[in-house]
Amino acid sequence: IHNLKYFKRTCGEIFELKAELNSDKKEKKKEAVKKVIASMTVGKDVSALFPDVVNCMQTDNLELKKLVYLYLMNYAKSQPDMAIMAVNTFVKDCEDPNPLIRALAVRTMGCIRVDKITEYLCEPLRKCLKDEDPYVRKTAAVCVAKLHDINAQLVEDQGFLDTLKDLISDSNPMVVANAVAALSEIAESHPNSNLLDLNPQSINKLLTALNECTEWGQIFILDCLANYTPRDDRESQSICERVTPRLSHANSAVVLSAVKVLMKFMEMLPKDLDYYGTLLKKLAPPLVTLLSAEPELQYVALRNINLIVQKRPEILKHEMKVFFVKYNDPIYVKLEKLDIMIRLASQANIAQVLAELKEYATEVDVDFVRKAVRAIGRCAIKVEQSAERCVSTLLDLIQTKVNYVVQEAIVVIKDIFRKYPNKYESVIATLCENLDSLDEPEARAAMIWIVGEYAERIDNADELLESFLEGFHDESTQVQLQLLTAIVKLFLKKPTETQELVQQVLSLATQDSDNPDLRDRGYIYWRLLSTDPVAAKEVVLAEKPLISEETDLIEPTLLEELICHIGTLASVYHKPPSAFVEGSRGVQHKRLPARAGSGESAESPDTVSTGGVSEAPPAVIPSQGDLLGDLLNLDLTPPTTTGPPPPTSSMQMGAMDLLGGGLDSLMGASFGAPPAVMPGSFNAPVSGGLSDLFDLGGGVGMPMGAYVPPKTVWLPAMKAKGLEISGTFARRSGVVQMEMTLTNKAMSVMGDFAIQFNRNSFGLAPAGPLQVLTPFTPNQSIEVTLPLNTVGPVMKMEPLNNLQVAVKNNIDVFYFSCQYPISMLFVEDGKMERQVFLATWKDIPNDNESQFQIKDCHLNSVVVSTT
Numbered sequence: 001i002h003n004l005k006y007f008k009r010t011c012g013e014i015f016e017l018k019a020e021l022n023s024d025k026k027e028k029k030k031e032a033v034k035k036v037i038a039s040m041t042v043g044k045d046v047s048a049l050f051p052d053v054v055n056c057m058q059t060d061n062l063e064l065k066k067l068v069y070l071y072l073m074n075y076a077k078s079q080p081d082m083a084i085m086a087v088n089t090f091v092k093d094c095e096d097p098n099p100l101i102r103a104l105a106v107r108t109m110g111c112i113r114v115d116k117i118t119e120y121l122c123e124p125l126r127k128c129l130k131d132e133d134p135y136v137r138k139t140a141a142v143c144v145a146k147l148h149d150i151n152a153q154l155v156e157d158q159g160f161l162d163t164l165k166d167l168i169s170d171s172n173p174m175v176v177a178n179a180v181a182a183l184s185e186i187a188e189s190h191p192n193s194n195l196l197d198l199n200p201q202s203i204n205k206l207l208t209a210l211n212e213c214t215e216w217g218q219i220f221i222l223d224c225l226a227n228y229t230p231r232d233d234r235e236s237q238s239i240c241e242r243v244t245p246r247l248s249h250a251n252s253a254v255v256l257s258a259v260k261v262l263m264k265f266m267e268m269l270p271k272d273l274d275y276y277g278t279l280l281k282k283l284a285p286p287l288v289t290l291l292s293a294e295p296e297l298q299y300v301a302l303r304n305i306n307l308i309v310q311k312r313p314e315i316l317k318h319e320m321k322v323f324f325v326k327y328n329d330p331i332y333v334k335l336e337k338l339d340i341m342i343r344l345a346s347q348a349n350i351a352q353v354l355a356e357l358k359e360y361a362t363e364v365d366v367d368f369v370r371k372a373v374r375a376i377g378r379c380a381i382k383v384e385q386s387a388e389r390c391v392s393t394l395l396d397l398i399q400t401k402v403n404y405v406v407q408e409a410i411v412v413i414k415d416i417f418r419k420y421p422n423k424y425e426s427v428i429a430t431l432c433e434n435l436d437s438l439d440e441p442e443a444r445a446a447m448i449w450i451v452g453e454y455a456e457r458i459d460n461a462d463e464l465l466e467s468f469l470e471g472f473h474d475e476s477t478q479v480q481l482q483l484l485t486a487i488v489k490l491f492l493k494k495p496t497e498t499q500e501l502v503q504q505v506l507s508l509a510t511q512d513s514d515n516p517d518l519r520d521r522g523y524i525y526w527r528l529l530s531t532d533p534v535a536a537k538e539v540v541l542a543e544k545p546l547i548s549e550e551t552d553l554i555e556p557t558l559l560e561e562l563i564c565h566i567g568t569l570a571s572v573y574h575k576p577p578s579a580f581v582e583g584s585r586g587v588q589h590k591r592l593p594a595r596a597g598s599g600e601s602a603e604s605p606d607t608v609s610t611g612g613v614s615e616a617p618p619a620v621i622p623s624q625g626d627l628l629g630d631l632l633n634l635d636l637t638p639p640t641t642t643g644p645p646p647p648t649s650s651m652q653m654g655a656m657d658l659l660g661g662g663l664d665s666l667m668g669a670s671f672g673a674p675p676a677v678m679p680g681s682f683n684a685p686v687s688g689g690l691s692d693l694f695d696l697g698g699g700v701g702m703p704m705g706a707y708v709p710p711k712t713v714w715l716p717a718m719k720a721k722g723l724e725i726s727g728t729f730a731r732r733s734g735v736v737q738m739e740m741t742l743t744n745k746a747m748s749v750m751g752d753f754a755i756q757f758n759r760n761s762f763g764l765a766p767a768g769p770l771q772v773l774t775p776f777t778p779n780q781s782i783e784v785t786l787p788l789n790t791v792g793p794v795m796k797m798e799p800l801n802n803l804q805v806a807v808k809n810n811i812d813v814f815y816f817s818c819q820y821p822i823s824m825l826f827v828e829d830g831k832m833e834r835q836v837f838l839a840t841w842k843d844i845p846n847d848n849e850s851q852f853q854i855k856d857c858h859l860n861s862v863v864v865s866t867t
Contacts, residue, residue, distance in 0.1 A: 013039070014048055021052040026064075029056055033067045040074055047075045050082045057089045062100060065093075069108040076112040083112060087120045094124035099133035106136065110143035118151050122158050129163045134172035141167055141175065145182035152189070161186070161195060168202055173209035177217025180206065180224045198228045200235065207242045215251040219567075222246065222257035226264055226564065229593050236268040237275055244279070247286040252297055255286050256304055256567030263308065263563050267592045283308075283315050288322050295330045302336035303572045307562050309343045310553055316340075320349050324356055325368075334368050342378045350386040353379060358393050361405060370408045373397060377412025381419045381547065391416060391424050398430060406434050407443035414446040417453070418547045425454055435464060441476040444468070448479065452486025456493050462501055465490060469501070472508050480518050484509050485540070488525045492537050502529070557752075564590035709821060711741060715807070720814040722746025725807065731824040736764070738786040742772060750776040750809045757792060758804035762825060765792025770807075790825070 017039075020032030033056055039046045053071050056064060076083040093105035106128045109121045125147065128140035144164055148155040155161060167179035180196070187195045206221050213221070225243065230236040239261070246258035262283060269276045287308070290301035309316055323337045323344070338360070345353050357379070360372035373394070380390035394409045410431055416424060431450060438444045448468060455461040468475070468483050475483070484505055491502040509522030528536035554562065554574065561576050570577050708730040715725040727740035744750050753772040757765055767787040776782060797803075804817045 014046070017046070017049060018052055021049065021056060026059070026061065029059075030061065030064045030067075033064060033071070037067055037070060040071065047078055050075055050079045051085070054082065054085050054089075057086060062098070062104075065101065066104060069104060073108060073111040076114050080114045080116050083114050084117055084120075087117055090121065091124050094128055099131070099136050102128060102131065102133070103136045103139040106140050106143050110146035113150050115151065118147060118154060121147070122154070125160070126158070126163070129160070129167070134170070134175050137167065137170065137172070138175045138178040141178040141182045145185040148186050149189075155186075165195070165197075169205055173211075173213035174217055176206065176209040177213040177220050181217075181220040184220065184224055196224060196227065198224070200231070203228060203239065207239065210242070210246070215249065215254050218246060218249070218254050219251075219257050222254070222261055223567075226257070226261045227590075230265060230268055233268050233270060233273075236265040237273075240265050240269075240275075240279060244282055247282060252290055252293060252301065253567060255290065256301075256571075259283065259287070259304070259308070260564070260566035263311065263566065264592055266312075280312070280315050284319055287316065288319055291322055295333050298333050299330075299336060300572055302333065302340065303574065304566050306336065306340055306343070307554070307559065307566065307571060307574070309340055310559055311563055313344060317344060317346065320344050320352065325360060331365060331368060334365075335371055338368075338371050338375055342375050342382065345379050345382055347383055347385050350379060350383050350389075354386065354389060354393055358396070361397050362400075366404055370404060373405060373408035374412055377415055380412075380416050384420075387416065387420055387424075391427060395427060395430060398434060401434075401437075403437055403439075407438055407440050410434070410438070410443050410450075411446045414449055415547055417450065418544060421546075425457060428454055428458060432458065432464065435467075441478045444475070445478045445482040448482045448486045452482075452489040455486075455490040461490055462494070462498050466501060469505060469508070472505070473512070477515055477518065480509070480513070480515070481521060484518065484521055484525065488529070488536075488540055491529070492533070492541055495533075560592045561590055563592060707823075708739075711739070712818075714740075714805075714818045715814060715816040717743070717745040719816075720807075721811050722748075723750065723807075723809065723811070723814065725816070727818070729820040729824050731826075731828075734828060735767075736788040736790075736824050738766075738788055740784045740786065741781055742776070742784055743781045744776050744778050746811070747778055748811070749778070750774075750811060752808070752810040754808045755786065756806050756808075758806070759793040759795035760803050761794065761797045761800045763790045763792040763794045764788050764803060764820070765790070 017032055017036055020028050021036070023029055023032070033053065036046050036049055036053060053068055057068050059065060059068075072083065072086055076086075090105050090109055093101050096102050096105070106125060109125065125140060125143055128136050129144070131137050131140065141164060144155060144160045147160070161183075164179050164183055167175055168183075170176050170179065183195050203225065206225060210218055210221050222243070225239065228239075230239060243258050243261050246254055247262075249255055249258070262279065266276065266279060269279070287301070287305055290305075291298055293301070305316070320341065323340050325334045325337050329337070341353055341356070354376065357372050357376050361369055361376070363369050363372070376390050376393055376397075380387040391413070394413060397405050398409050400406075413424075413427065413431065428450060431447065435447060438447055448465065451458060451461050451464050458464065465483065465487050468479070469487075472480060472483065487498070487502055487505045491498045506522050506526050509518050510526065513519055513522070525536070525540070528539060553559075558576065562571055562574060565571050565577065568577070569580070573580060709728045711726045711728045713724065713726045715723065717724040722745045724743040724745055725740055726743075727738060730737050730739055742753075751772075751774040753770050753774075753776075755766055755770040765788065767789040770784065770786055772782060772784055799819065801819045801822055802817055803820055804815070807814050807816075
């Protein structure tokens with residue numbers, strides 16, 4: 001059909017083709033069908049010939065039958081009534097002596113997506129699934145998956161899924177592979193159906209078929225194996241031994257699928273096992289071999305290697321040279337290699353790496369040079385012993401006076417200063433020499449940060465910062481914010497010399513800027529400096545946390561999931577499938593199995609040492625004013641359990657007011673006034689006053705077993721993707737508690753729970769993390785008690801006892817509100833000092849006080865207090 005004669009257009013073409021299709025000569029019919037297919041291929045509508053083409057199905061010629069079936073697949077959906085005409089032929093072809101025709105018929109049946117005829121195809125499909133020829137059986141297995149996509153209920157009712165499961169035990173490896181592929185495809189749309197009920201016996205059959213089927217069959221089987229969790233380390237080792245030969249396969253997809261299985265099952269092997277070390281050595285050569293393929297395959301391999309190196313750097317720690325960049329590598333390959341080089345950098349190979357990076361920094365590709373310079377900085381941060389050599393290399397690059405090299409070098413030197421404070425400040429003078437050549441926002445911001453941070457060591461720091469201030473409104477927001485902070489730092493270090501400069505920048509930031517971030521920061525600094533310079537110094541000049549080389553690592557939970565998706569798009573995007581797979585089909589979150597014989601999470605020793613992950617789940621995104629949450633202020637630290645913060649220091653009498661009127665001159669006297677500080681205790685004696693009407697000295701005891709309201713549903717399952725929360729509040733032994741019942745009505749396992757409250761009237765906050773036993777399986781209910789304290793942020797709510805709550809799990813973040821009984825905040829003994837009561841009473845505004853006169857009452861305070 002590649003012949004150009006079939007694609008020539010003539011007048012009256014449809015009429016001529018109709019005549020040729022009804023010809024008695026077989027050759028003429030075949031030529032006519034080829035012309036029809038050619039017209040269909042170039043986009044011409046030939047659906048008018050549907051009945052004539054269908055009539056050509058009655059032939060023994062395999063080539064002609066294939067062409068007619070191709071036409072049918074294309075036009076059956078637009079001509080469903082006509083497509084029924086072909087049903088009898090399908091049924092007949094499914095019993096043809098030629099297995100190729102039987103397979104062709106069942107394949108075409110699966111591709112015709114017409115509801116009207118699917119029920120007619122069940123019987124032929126059932127026969128083909130049990131056909132004597134393996135080619136027909138393997139084709140029928142795939143057809144079941146296609147039919148399930150059209151009508152899932154029909155497939156289940158007809159028992160085709162059970163037949164597919166039986167095919168896993170088939171004697172032919174290709175039938176096994178296709179059955180696995182079909183069941184996996186169906187299982188994706190039903191994540192909790194457990195269609196692939198894998199057990200040691202079925203795993204053994206899959207491993208036996210693995211050695212004999214085609215490369216795509218091997219991929220299907222390996223992907224299926226990756227979803228299996230071995231019973232113990234012995235079974236895990238046995239599977240690894242039988243999968244390892246696939247590492248030497250010529251197809252890179254097979255290699256990556258085998259690596260995925262081995263990476264997962266290695267988690268269950270004890271690290272002191274001899275086989276564990278052997279397996280690590282066997283994984284390196286196939287990964288290195290992938291880098292000799294075409295650039296596109298190299299890129300896919302490098303993205304996967306990047307994940308593997310983050311999880312187990314020991315696999316490729318001796319293979320640094322294969323990641324050195326070649327002159328003819330495309331830029332996307334170069335950048336990936338560079339990233340992996342940094343991840344593999346260690347004290348043993350740092351000299352070699354630095355020599356390479358210095359060479360790369362003189363290349364002509366600007367993007368690559370920038371990345372190389374940044375890589376030198378990352379090496380300094382990662383390998384402390386090499387920091388001095390890295391700084392020296394960066395200074396050499398600055399001396400080249402190449403503009404973009406100088407700017408990148410300054411950006412990374414800023415990070416080195418943060419990692420190693422008071423160690424390499426001698427290079428500041430060299431950096432200041434290049435001040436005038438900086439034109440990129442990030443480089444200018446980095447230089448300003450350095451000047452502000454080390455202002456006491458730079459004699460002309462005020463002049464340098466003033467030079468940036470001249471074009472303040474033309475700078476990017478990043479530079480403006482950094483300049484504001486740097487000048488405030490300078491003022492706190494040299495107050496007498498820079499008062500005018502700080503007034504100027506605060507005025508520019510607050511009065512002349514329309515950027516809300518800049519204005520807010522300006523007002524904060526202004527308020528701090530005008531009310532409490534000591535507090536300002538503690539805030540602005542606070543010791544900064546050291547930066548780590550691990551900031552660019554993928555979060556451990558996500559890394560585990562991506563390792564389980566090696567060889568797929570997820571491993572190339574470095575995103576979980578749920579982030580880019582659209583539609584309603586369920587995407588399961590995969591995790592690596594726990595190591596045998598230990599309670600530790602399956603982590604590489606290198607990753608564990610760099611940043612311990614606390615067992616407490618991270619807190620939920622806080623809410624701000626409503627239930628949507630403040631997405632720009634993520635609070636991922638566990639809720640604090642410390643006591644209330646110390647009282648704010650009052651305004652010092654000698655504090656300097658930078659603009660005479662402080663913020664009052666800008667925003668009115670009410671805002672400028674210092675906030676009232678609540679006294680810690682009221683020890684002043686009360687002269688005169690009322691008698692003790694309520695016996696405040698003695699107090700009235702409150703029963704320990706106070707009334708606990710019954711639980712009500714706070715969060716219905718339909719609003720929380722299957723998670724139902726019902727609960728109540730109680731006060732037990734002096735502790736306020738939130739008592740909840742969590743029910744999993746979803747079809748998937750839940751975990752990673754955390755909870756957080758919005759600001760509320762009494763400052764209620766969790767006193768600890770939300771402890772939910774995991775795995776939290778479907779249809780399971782768990783009782784959870786969460787202790788609360790009253791040291792959280794306060795904001796008046798309507799009604800007063802309203803509480804807005806955010807609960808997070810591995811599925812999503814859910815919000816709900818509930819109301820707590822005010823009585824649970826009352827202390828048990830009810831005691832209150834007389835002076836405290838009277839002072840508190842006086843603090844209540846007069847507007848809140850109502851007076852009533854009781855007539856004909858002959859009692860006085862003495863009588864009331866004694867009765």
